[in-house]
Amino acid sequence: MGRTSNAKERILDSAQQLIHARSYSDVGVQEICDYANVKKGSFYYYFPSKQELTLAVIDHIWDQFQVTLQQTLNSHLSPLERIRHLPLMAYQINSLNINEEGKITGCPFGNLATEMSTQDEKIRLHLDNIFTKIVSQIEQTLKEGVQCEEIHPIDTHSTAQAIFAYLEGIILLAKTHNQPEMIKALGGHITQLISPIH
Amino acid sequence: MGRTSNAKERILDSAQQLIHARSYSDVGVQEICDYANVKKGSFYYYFPSKQELTLAVIDHIWDQFQVTLQQTLNSHLSPLERIRHLPLMAYQINSLNINEEGKITGCPFGNLATEMSTQDEKIRLHLDNIFTKIVSQIEQTLKEGVQCEEIHPIDTHSTAQAIFAYLEGIILLAKTHNQPEMIKALGGHITQLISPIH
DNA sequence: ATTGTATTTGACTGATCGGTCAACTATAAT
DNA sequence: ATTATAGTTGACCGATCAGTCAAATACAAT
Numbered sequence: 114m115g116r117t118s119n120a121k122e123r124i125l126d127s128a129q130q131l132i133h134a135r136s137y138s139d140v141g142v143q144e145i146c147d148y149a150n151v152k153k154g155s156f157y158y159y160f161p162s163k164q165e166l167t168l169a170v171i172d173h174i175w176d177q178f179q180v181t182l183q184q185t186l187n188s189h190l191s192p193l194e195r196i197r198h199l200p201l202m203a204y205q206i207n208s209l210n211i212n213e214e215g216k217i218t219g220c221p222f223g224n225l226a227t228e229m230s231t232q233d234e235k236i237r238l239h240l241d242n243i244f245t246k247i248v249s250q251i252e253q254t255l256k257e258g259v260q261c262e263e264i265h266p267i268d269t270h271s272t273a274q275a276i277f278a279y280l281e282g283i284i285l286l287a288k289t290h291n292q293p294e295m296i297k298a299l300g301g302h303i304t305q306l307i308s309p310i311h
Numbered sequence: 312m313g314r315t316s317n318a319k320e321r322i323l324d325s326a327q328q329l330i331h332a333r334s335y336s337d338v339g340v341q342e343i344c345d346y347a348n349v350k351k352g353s354f355y356y357y358f359p360s361k362q363e364l365t366l367a368v369i370d371h372i373w374d375q376f377q378v379t380l381q382q383t384l385n386s387h388l389s390p391l392e393r394i395r396h397l398p399l400m401a402y403q404i405n406s407l408n409i410n411e412e413g414k415i416t417g418c419p420f421g422n423l424a425t426e427m428s429t430q431d432e433k434i435r436l437h438l439d440n441i442f443t444k445i446v447s448q449i450e451q452t453l454k455e456g457v458q459c460e461e462i463h464p465i466d467t468h469s470t471a472q473a474i475f476a477y478l479e480g481i482i483l484l485a486k487t488h489n490q491p492e493m494i495k496a497l498g499g500h501i502t503q504l505i506s507p508i509h
Numbered sequence: 510a511t512t513g514t515a516t517t518t519g520a521c522t523g524a525t526c527g528g529t530c531a532a533c534t535a536t537a538a539t
Numbered sequence: 540a541t542t543a544t545a546g547t548t549g550a551c552c553g554a555t556c557a558g559t560c561a562a563a564t565a566c567a568a569t
Contacts, residue, residue, distance in 0.1 A: 138335075141556060153558085154517065157558065157560095159516095218429055227422050228334050275500040281480040283480075302504055351549090353548080
């Protein structure tokens, strides 16, 4: 049976790094293999296609990200404070993910969603599911806040969507300006989205 | 002198459509030429590179978009109402821009910024400038609102950035969900971003 | 030692990538 | 008619694209 080879993991890691730092279309299978020290024949032993690899990469990133998100949204702080920390979390992640040309790489999900939603339905649905998970975790935090009366009664679902959209938006601005601090600066507005629409 | 050939315009239009519907890396020069009924040799008579074409395409899109943005931000409505109409404008544009596979294509600037900011510095700066222009037009409207006391005194610059970021964010969510109505639905939250941070 | 399976390798396919270029044609001015 | 310029064409470049495959190798169980 042969215990799980680490070639597959190296491919996954390489693909994650390269695609996040650039884009799906710009990174070829050959380059991923070179980076992972694996021959292309082996790549197609582990993955049936570049599409399937990408699906696996998305899951791989989610597994890691989900931990960080949980830490932020399940901390000891009050619900509203936890929401307030979301931009700081995004800022920290983006400060770490600087590519070799000194550019911030943005949100890997947002990047792939932008690039692939019009091109690959399977990938689009995969990312849509991840977005739904993120939104529902934000919504859960909002519900807690409403319950303990820290937050006024609101439409928690659309507010959670709005918060997530705002996060993706400020990450895009920061990426285009190549200035991670923009995430922190604009992040301060995030709690304004939490209030009853009058 | 020979009056401006329309080959160049056909190339520009084709590139705009194809790149907006898919992505920069996924659309090749040959495909653009086929779509424009132009031979590749002619392409390189008019444009020195794919990069320069893309810069021209961005300007081309901006010229069109700027008109629509002006109409929205300089209408007869009150400043706050004009801001409120931004998501509706985005919704209308995105409802029109459906590709042949039935997918909404999102914001052409946001798409290119996401894909190219880490790959091409010239394109990144070009898009950054356009973002600055959009933000400053939003800020101008906010300033009017503050002046006529429809809007509480706020940091108009960062608020304008926040509004633009939010717009980009909801367009991304709508694209990933392939549901233009999401822009309208989440757009309702946009005015919450306009209030003094307490 | 033999068998079966897991993994790796490198050569290969046909198509496409961005870009170049010399030759050609069309047009207008003189 | 001649010349100059503007625009067009198709063949071509080396590199790379995603994907295939038969053969070689490694390894474990018997």
